[in-house]
Amino acid sequence: MIASRVVTVRSTGSPASHSNMSEQNNRQDVFSKPKVELHVHLDGAIRLQTILDVARRRGIPLPADTMEELRELIVLRKPTTLTEFLGKFAEYMHVIAGDRDAIKRIAYEFVEDKAKEGVIYVEVRYSPHFLANCDVDPIPWNQAEGDLSPDEVVRLVNEGLRQGERAFHVKVRSILCCMRHMPSWSAEVVELCKKYRHEGVVAIDLAGDESLNCEAYPGHRRAYEEAVRCGIHRTVHAGEVGAACVVKEAVEVLKAERVGHGYRTLEDRVLYKKLLAQNMHFEVCPISSKLTGACNADFTKHPVVTFRKDKANYSLNTDDPLIFGSTLQLDYWMAHEHMGFTPEEFKRLNISSAASCFLPESEKNELLGKLYKAYGMIRSTAF
Numbered sequence: 001m002i003a004s005r006v007v008t009v010r011s012t013g014s015p016a017s018h019s020n021m022s023e024q025n026n027r028q029d030v031f032s033k034p035k036v037e038l039h040v041h042l043d044g045a046i047r048l049q050t051i052l053d054v055a056r057r058r059g060i061p062l063p064a065d066t067m068e069e070l071r072e073l074i075v076l077r078k079p080t081t082l083t084e085f086l087g088k089f090a091e092y093m094h095v096i097a098g099d100r101d102a103i104k105r106i107a108y109e110f111v112e113d114k115a116k117e118g119v120i121y122v123e124v125r126y127s128p129h130f131l132a133n134c135d136v137d138p139i140p141w142n143q144a145e146g147d148l149s150p151d152e153v154v155r156l157v158n159e160g161l162r163q164g165e166r167a168f169h170v171k172v173r174s175i176l177c178c179m180r181h182m183p184s185w186s187a188e189v190v191e192l193c194k195k196y197r198h199e200g201v202v203a204i205d206l207a208g209d210e211s212l213n214c215e216a217y218p219g220h221r222r223a224y225e226e227a228v229r230c231g232i233h234r235t236v237h238a239g240e241v242g243a244a245c246v247v248k249e250a251v252e253v254l255k256a257e258r259v260g261h262g263y264r265t266l267e268d269r270v271l272y273k274k275l276l277a278q279n280m281h282f283e284v285c286p287i288s289s290k291l292t293g294a295c296n297a298d299f300t301k302h303p304v305v306t307f308r309k310d311k312a313n314y315s316l317n318t319d320d321p322l323i324f325g326s327t328l329q330l331d332y333w334m335a336h337e338h339m340g341f342t343p344e345e346f347k348r349l350n351i352s353s354a355a356s357c358f359l360p361e362s363e364k365n366e367l368l369g370k371l372y373k374a375y376g377m378i379r380s381t382a383f
């Protein structure tokens with residue numbers, strides 16, 4: 001059941017990070033209807049308590065003993081840079097990576113958290129290599145070599161998500177990430193997408209620091225070519241902090257069907273017009289874009305305001321709620337409070353999100369039908 005009453009929005013992270021205290025007390029769930037989320041990182045959506053529990057169980061020392069101390073360490077309070085933001089993962093990934101129970105647990109808990117946010121369909125992404133401790137070079141997060149491969153990571157996440165789906169009645173699919181700085185992993189990422197396409201993996205992504213290099217390495221390009229060849233769906237982080245040329249490459253070379261963030265597309269009017277005409281989907285993450293320094297901290301100047309004006313195809317997403325101390329309701333609240341988003345626009349963008357999701361057509365239609373019904377809208381059908 002989706003709660004239909006107005007409830008106060010509680011952020012999991014720093015209470016003062018996004019606005020002043022009076023705003024905080026007035027935050028409400030501005031759109032308590034079923035939602036679709038297309039851009040959220042599993043490893044950026046872990047519960048603080050889970051990191052503490054797993055660290056204790058595994059005897060891994062952390063510089064924090066309590067939730068408050070850990071929050072202090074992990075949650076961003078002020079806008080920073082994408083590079084610095086990405087450094088936050090190093091505070092806790094060594095706790096979860098390489099541990100079978102922890103990986104299943106974060107996947108399961110993720111679904112529960114989404115259910116509480118009123119999400120009925122979510123596509124969650126992660127790098128299988130970042131959670132492994134064998135058959136991965138280099139072994140990430142200074143872990144000792146173990147026996148958990150990227151392939152088994154995908155199976156464990158699939159299991160946790162499936163159990164979560166059954167327990168919390170949320171439909172969940174996953175996207176496997178290539179990492180910008182690790183082109184040597186990408187061939188295996190696309191192979192894993194192919195191998196697990198019937199077990200919930202729907203697409204490939206390219207994440208990481210696009211400010212380091214503008215052009216995708218050949219390893220990524222080959223992986224995306226293989227994805228196209230095999231009918232694996234494609235999204236790419238582009239134009240978040242990288243220039244419009246990164247978006248152009250994502251769409252024209254990597255054949256991305258959706259763009260992760262894509263804010264800087266607006267700097268190339270020709271490209272923007274072309275993408276509008278193609279109905280390209282932009283996976284917008286408002287709070288993220290402020291705290292990574294991708295966008296002006298003044299939300300009234302946010303690119304999504306232009307996207308809305310132009311009736312572009314976009315979604316609203318959390319990206320990494322652990323690190324941003326946020327929830328999906330908080331992103332909606334920001335859009336409502338600081339950018340004037342109305343319930344009608346929220347309905348419209350969720351319908352665009354569902355129409356741009358990576359489910360097969362019949363399941364996509366079923367999802368759209370659920371939204372139309374929940375929003376009290378009549379679905380127009382082609383004659």
Ligand SMILES: O=c1[nH]cnc2c1ncn2[C@@H]1O[C@H](CO)[C@@H](O)[C@H]1O
Nearest residue numbers: 041043089125126127177207208237
């Ligand atoms: O906003 C983002 N931009 C680019 N990369 C990101 C962002 N959020 C997370 N990741 C990267 O994606 C990896 C797999 O989930 C994360 O470990 C992080 O390095």
